Amino acid sequence: MSVDGTDMNLNIDAIRKVFPILHQQVYGKPLVYLDNAATTQKPQPVIDALRHYYERNNANVHRGVHALSERATADYEGAREKLRALLNAASTREIVFTRGATEAINLVAASWGRTNIGAGDEILISEMEHHSDIVPWQMLCEQVGAKLIVAPINDAGELMFDTFEEKLSERTKLVGMVHLSNALGTINPVDKIIAKAHAVGAKVLLDGAQALAHLNVDVQALDCDFYVTSAHKMYGPTGIGILYAKEALLEAMPPYQGGGDMIAMVTFEKTQYNALPYKFEAGTPNIAGVIGFGAAVDWLCDTGIDAIAAHEQRLLAYATEKALNVEGLTIIGTAADKATVLSFTIDGVHPHDLGTILDREGVAIRAGHHCAMPVMQHFGVPATARASFAAYNTQAEINALFAALNKAQEMFA
Ligand code: 7TS
16 A cells, blocks of 8 residues: 555555655645656666766776776666567667667658658658657658658547558558657557558557556567657656667668767778667767666566556546546546546646646646647647656645646636
8 A cells, every 4th residue: 555545556655765856845845746758757776877887887888998898888788688678679789779769760760761761652650749750750751752641630639540541551651650649648559550551561660758668568579660769758867768670670771870889890982880789879879878778677677567557547547537527627638548648728727827836836747739739739729738647656646736726726717
């Protein structure tokens, strides 16, 4: 049992203890951090891993002949293996470290896209994509003369699967799809999407920026071609993420950036590129970030993704029930299959004002378009307020959220 009396498999009190940032006051109120879709807080083992690297092992990777470099390289490559295991990728050659989900998508668009997509080809995405799974494809389409096609969502914020299927054709070269929507919380039926896309010969990129802290993902079982994510939404550091791609695809792709570490041999006449995955990791990487990412994966797996997900589902159900009883509140995103996100509007109060008033009560939510402007356009709203839940959140915090909302409504009444 947790502090707020909810029956859960997780010991939330113990979990909260390892997140030092949670134990503070904001404007004299206990911090209630409900902006986890923007970024999650970091547990002590992640902070310790960053610190340990800088205090004990700081050195460049893959090139040193000295002890520190060997230790840094071992920890860096150890993190790659943790990511491989988390995703059940076939090989560490398929795990490329990037700055985050955004850079990973840009890598695929620039390298695989420019090689494999041409005039008249189509890229099919959904109406619920984050800007990072829209804009790189638009840029690619402009460069190569391809066409961006959008599969619509319904008013629950679910992909309209039949229409998605109708928009697939032999012209479709790539499907880009968010696994778990940051604006709506919708979980997409990615196995069905991949099967349909493969049937017309299209590759599939899944944007898993929100997914991996809440869902178990097996890239081999899914048979997905590209999977991207960011560590900072999985209790890890900012500025680091991964591109997973099938080895055969990566082998055939040209490098994304040139420089140190991505080469085997350089002469002025010709450069021979390094083996996978180093071909895609030019320059000194975010070594501390990678090591912290590895510690975050350990923490996530030790805590248990299923147990975290079950806890968050209970919180979401509790918050949703409370939201349904607030007059003038409209939930944006009511998919049958959803997780972690409660996006909403309140009549007569702009989401930004809500965000500011809640902040004064110590409650951190996000207000805005969540980098998914087309979702806002679909629902005819300029912005939403969004609470998003993580492993350390409690029912008591949801009560604090609704007390603060009540206060905001009274102020604007
Ligand atoms: N894809 C999705 C679904 C996201 O939610 C985000 C970030 C990204 C891609 C980009 O991730 P990055 O780490 O490369 O920036 N989403 C949000 C959000 O909802 N609030 O702040 C960032």
